[in-house]
Amino acid sequence: MTSTSFDVEKIRKDFPIFSRELPDGRPLVYLDSGNSSQKPNQVIDTMRDHLALHYSNVGRAMHVLGSESTEAYESARDKVAAFVGAGSRDEVIFTKNASEALNLVAYSFGNPANTDPRFTLGPGDEIVISEMEHHSNIVPWQLLVQRTGATLKWFGVTDEGRLDFDPAVITERTKIVSIAHQSNVLGTVNPVAAVAARAHEVGALVMLDASQSVPHHPVNMAELGADFVAFTGHKMVGPSGIGVLWGRTELLEAMPPFLGGGEMIEAVWMDHSTYAPIPHKFEAGTPPIVEAIGLGAAVDYLTEVGMEAIEAHERSLTAYALDALREVPSLRLIGPDSLDQRGGTLSFTLEGIHPHDVGQILDDQFGVAVRVGHHCARPLHLRFGIPATTRASFYLYNTTGEIDALVRGLHHVQKVFA
Structure with a gap:
């Protein structure tokens, strides 16, 4: 899904946080860069x-x-x-x-x-x-x-x-x-x-x-x-x-x-x-x-990485994620469902399941870090008649495999609350 000129695995090696393991040996899947991004060695x-x-x-x-x-x-x-x-x-x-x-x-x-x-x-x-x-x-x-x-x-x-x-x-x-x-x-x-x-x-x-x-x-x-x-x-x-x-x-x-x-x-x-x-x-x-x-x-x-390359990588990830999330039953995307004039931030709800429960299970059992709540945009959530959403946000170091982990986690969440 990503241009061959963009080496995401090489980029990930610049970020020491991706070399750590979470408790129980789980790898970190960080999908919360809209909240705050991770830092490369060059900055540190x-x-x-x-x-x-x-x-x-x-x-x-x-x-x-x-x-x-x-x-x-x-x-x-x-x-x-x-x-x-x-x-x-x-x-x-x-x-x-x-x-x-x-x-x-x-x-x-x-x-x-x-x-x-x-x-x-x-x-x-x-x-x-x-x-x-x-x-x-x-x-x-x-x-x-x-x-x-x-x-x-x-x-x-x-x-x-x-x-x-x-x-x-x-x-x-x-x-x-x-x-x-x-x-x-x-x-x-x-x-x-x-x-x-x-x-x-x-x-x-x-x-x-x-x-x-x-x-x-x-x-x-x-x-x-x-x-x-x-x-x-x-x-x-x-x-x-x-x-x-x-x-x-x-x-x-x-x-x-x-x-x-x-x-x-x-x-x-x-x-x-x-x-x-x-x-x-x-x-x-x-x-x-x-x-x-x-x-x-x-x-x-x-x-050095190139902002055009970063934009293209995130656009590819977003397209992949939009397709993948459509396969999750009872998921409601809050925001544009196409790539037209949108970035790599996807907020959604799962019918009958509070976002706080979604986020906790994703973190505890799959190592997937997303943000849950109203994301300091409460009036927007009131406009859509919901108290909160789950938000996955992508950046230059994310991969399609991490989106797959998110989707697996969401299917598991639905089984837990079935």
């Missing part, structure tokens, strides 16, 4: 090497270690900028995760410190999201509505798990549209170009939560049409504690700082301060130095 070794031999704070010390650490940290920014096609390295802001990146942008709207009309927000103004969003792309906007009196609106989701894109939802009162590039539950890849075109038509800004797309598909900021994009390191073979906000230069320059502290300042007096240029204006205090360097190593790794 880079972080260990920096901690052991080069560590110092960045942007402050003038000694050798300070210079080495700063150079490695800023080199990681260059790598990320190139990886996502940023127009400038200064458009890459390091955050601790995608949630912080989303909150950073939400903070700028309706903030009295920001007089730019694009960011002014009050009663009568509108924010548009969608029903398929992760809580990290819902709650910050709810908090913004509470602060400003603006109105929160959203696109619905079709029965097939597609964005129900009605251009009329975006009006002349809309100030920002914030949606997922790819759903963390449905696997759906949203029609970003059409949404962005409509938003820009009325002067609204566009933000994307790309946490589920940047690790899996070639993504180019210049081609997306968005104004802001958030993604996170731990889903793209990098460490946790590091995320990215990309934004258009002129917008980032117009925004006030999100946090105050060291390194984000230009000069400080007792009664006022001036701020450093972007990106440092948004990176207050000691940053996640080693985590950023680890993200740079993750970018190196993914670039």
